[in-house]
Amino acid sequence: MIKNLIIFYFTAAGETLARRFLTLKLGGNVTLFSGKSAEIKNCLKKNWNNDTAFLFIGALGIAVRLIAPFIKDKFSDPAVVVADETGKYFISVLSGHFGGANEICQLLAQKLGGEAVITTATDVQGKVGLDVLARKYVLRYADREVFKRVNAALARGEEVKFFARSLPSDFPYPYLAEIEEEFSGIKVLISPYLIALKPNEYQLYPPAVWVGIGCRRGVEFTLLEKAVLEALQEGGVSLKGVAGIASIDLKKDETALLELAAKYGLKTKFFTREELLEVINKKNLQQSSKVLTKVGVGNVCEAAAIKAAGMGNLILPKKIFPKVSVALAEALRWWE
The missing domain is CATH 3.40.1390 (Udp-n-acetylmuramoylalanyl-d-glutamate--2,6- Diaminopimelate Ligase; Chain: A, domain 1)
Incomplete structure (x- = not known):
């Protein structure tokens, strides 16, 4: 849950509490930091992202004044928690839901036998927020x-x-x-x-749909992107519902394919001929003699999509575009 945690302290008592966290298993990197206000603000500015959470040991007001210049919105701000010097109370201050401050607050309080103070409306009503x-x-x-x-x-x-x-x-x-x-x-x-x-x-x-791709070596990015977007539109799938793109391992260095994944933040999976052939046989997929001659297996896009989706359902069979073929498969247990 915690990737990186930076703990700020201001007194000897605060340092004593901070050092206790170094001995606990929090599941991430823990860094202790003490310094003047300007130094702390520089540290906050450098690490103000959702991969880093912050714990202030001291007065709530001090923490609020230090983080105020960096606050943007609940969707991008990191988790900020404040604890008193005795470790009795842990207060979720910023990004309780999206940043995970509420969970982090509860974890830290549990580790030290303190009390987590959560004030978000859904939580105090005993509901789990949609965020x-x-x-x-x-x-x-x-x-x-x-x-x-x-x-x-x-x-x-x-x-x-x-x-x-x-x-x-x-x-x-x-x-x-x-x-x-x-x-x-x-x-x-x-x-x-x-x-x-x-x-x-x-x-x-949900990231439930996998895009299987077969393409010519050196295919232009614009052709590949256009083919994928048109296939998604035909399949009635939102780009937000795409988990990633999949292909044969011969394409793991295909520039356009990697650029497409990077542009849209998609995962990539590449499979061997043997893995794809197993899917072809299990699903009785049609094979192309032309593709078989070139890459050693007669169906890349459909087999790769199904394999990536955990042997899920083929929702858009092979569509042929200039230099590209695309298929879509849905993973019913997409969270695994």
Whole structure:
């Protein structure tokens, strides 16, 4: 949960508490820091990203004044927690949900036998915020308004219904596979597909779809990108619902393919001929003699998509574009 934690302290008592964290297993790197106000601000500026969390040991007001120049919004700010010098109280100050400050606060308090102070509305009402779910399950979104509307409804105790084909067993809310049209309350649709949302409907996108790609050596980036985007449109899949791109291992150094993954923040998976042939045989996929002659296996895009999706469902069979072939497969257990 904690990748990097920087602990600021200001007194000898604060240092004593800070050093206790060095002996605990927090699951990440822990750095202690003490210095003048300007030095602390320089440290904050350098490390102000979501891979680093901050713990201030001292007065809450000191922490607030030091972090104030760097605060942007709840979606990009890092986790900030404040503890008193005795370790009795741990206060989640900033980015409780998206930055994970609430979880970090609870973890630190548990490790030292202290009390976590959480003030976010959904948490004090005993509800799990939608932004917490989005962070935990890597659910993407198109509009930040979804979190404001849904969390407000949860905090007010209103009924919110979730709809999805499949979700992890530890998902904290019940869900239905089919949308209930007659339900007039807030609906949260968790799907990788393009959906025309109605009033009171909000969508989160799971990274469930894998794009299988076959292409000529040295294919131009513009051709590859155009082919993939057109295939997604034809398959009715949102780019936000794409987990990554997959191909044969002969393409692991294909420049355009790697550039496409980098541009859209997608994972990549590459498979051997033997792995793809196993999928072809299990799924009875058609093979191209031309492709077989060139790469040693007669179906790359469909087999790679299915394999990457954990032997999931082929939702768009092979589509041929100039110098590129594309197929789409959906992983039903996308969280694994």
